Amino acid sequence: MHDVRYVVDNLDEVRARLARRSDEAAKLLDPVSDLAGERRRLIAAAQEKQAARNTASKEMAGLDKSSEAFAQRRASLKTLSQEVKDIEREQTEVQTKLDSILATIPNLPDPSVPDGVSEDDNAVVHVWGEPKSYDFEPKAHFDIGPELGILDFERAAKLSGPRFVVEVGMGARLERALINFMLDLHTKEHGYTEVAPPYLVKDTTLYGTGQLPKFEEDLFKTRKSDPERSYDLYLSPTAEVTLTNLHQDEILDGADLTRAYCAFTPCFRSEAGSHGRDVRGMIRQHQFNKVELVRVCRPEDSMDELENLTRHAETVLERLGLHYRRVALCTADLGFGAVKTYDLEVWLPSQEKFREISSCSNCGDFQARRAKIRYRTEKGKKPQLVHTLNGSGLAVGRTLVAILEQGQRADGSVEVPEALRPFMGVDVITGA
Secondary structure, X not given: OOOHHHHHHOHHHHHHHHHOOOHHHHHOOHHHHHHHHHHHHHHHXXXXXXXXXXXHHHHHHOXXXXXXXXXXXXXXXXXXXXXXXXXXXHHHHHHHHHHHHHOOOOOOOOOOOOOOOOHHHOEEEEEEOOOOOOOOOOOOHHHHHHHHOOEEHHHHHHHHOOOOOEEOOHHHXXXXXXXXXXXXXXXXXXXXXXXXXXXXXXXXXXXXXOOOOOOHHHOEEOOOOOOOOOOOEEEOOOHHHHHHHHHOOEEEEHHHOOEEEEEEEEEEOOOOOOOOOOOOOOOOOOEEEEEEEEEEEOHHHHHHHHHHHHHHHHHHHHHOOOOEEEEEOOHHHOOOOOOEEEEEEEEEOOOOEEEEEEEEXXXXXXXXXXXXXXEEOOOOOOOEEOEEEEEEEEEHHHHHHHHHHHOEXXXXXXXXXXXXXXXXXXXXXXXX
C-alpha cells in the first residue's frame, strides 16, 4: 500500500516509477489526480466551515440566551455543524475511493532493479555448480517417481483432481527429510525463530500482505459456516502471509529488530490463469509444502537483509549440491508488493533449463503500511513503518523434483544428497 499523501504530492514521480514496470501500471494512477484534487478541495472547505463554526460558537457564548441574536447564532451554528458533517462524509467517500485504487497499485521498483519488458530481461547475478553429465537420457521427475513407486499422480487425481500428488514410502520420507533439514538449518545456523501458524487466514490478513484484493482469484475461499463471523477465511497461499502479519497493528521495539521467522506450511493456490502450464508433475500444484523465511527490519537495513535472506535460501541448495543460479528480476517481472526480488532457479536436466525454486523479495514499507506494523527507536518518539522481506527457503516439492532429476542414475535409482542422509537413513532411493 502506498502513502496517499506521498502519491498525491508526487504524482509525476510515482507515475514515472510505475512506468518502469509497465504502461498499464502507470495508467492505474489516472483516476488519482482528480480524486486528489477533490480531496484537497474538501479538506479546505471543511477547515473553512470548522473555523466559521468555532467563531459562531464563541460569539454565541457572549450573548444573552433569551435574545433574538442568540437564537440566530444557534440556528447558524446548527447549519454550519451539518455542513461540516456533509463535507466530512464526502471526504470519507473520496478517501475510500483513493484507498481502493491505491490497494491495486503495485510497489515502486528500487533504482537497482534492471529495466525490462519480460522475464527474458532478468539479469543473472551468479551461477553455482555445473550441470551433471549423464551417459543416458535424463528422465523427468514425473517419470522417475512413478517408476520407483514413490510418486502417484493417478491416485492423487482420483482423490482430488489434477495438480495434486500422493507421495509414497521413500517419496513421503524425502519430503519430510527436506522439511526437517531446512528448518534445522534456518533455526540452528541462520538464527530464525520457528513458527507453526494457522493454515486458515482472515481476509484482513491477506490484505496486509497484498494478496487481497488484487489476487483473490488465486485463492481458495472457505464457506462462511458461522453467521456470527464477520470475516472470510481463506486457505493460506504461503506462510509469508501469516509470518508477516504476526505483528499486525503492533509497534515494535526498534532495539529488537531485525526479527527473523521461518515456518513450514502447506500452501494452497488455485493457479488461476495457468491453464496448460506445467500440467504434468509437481512444478505447479494446488497444494504444496514450503519452508518460508520472513525478516522484519528497520528501513535502512532492508537491502542488506535481502542479501542475507537470499544467501540463507541459497545455502539450502548448496548443501544439497543442487546446481542453481541467482537472477535479479527486471521491472516487468517484479512481484506486486516487491521493490526488489532475486529468484533462485534450479537446474532440471529433463528440461535442460533453470526453473524457479525460491523468490526472495524486499517489500519495503508496502506491506507494513497495509498491516500497520511499526517500530519506535526510543520512548516518546514517533513510530515508523518497518520494512518486510520474505522468501522461500525453499519450496519443498520443487526441491524434491530437483533431487530426483539431478540425482538420477542409469538403473533408475536416485542418489540422496549427503546432507539429507541422516534424515533419510539411506544413501540411495531404489523404490518405495
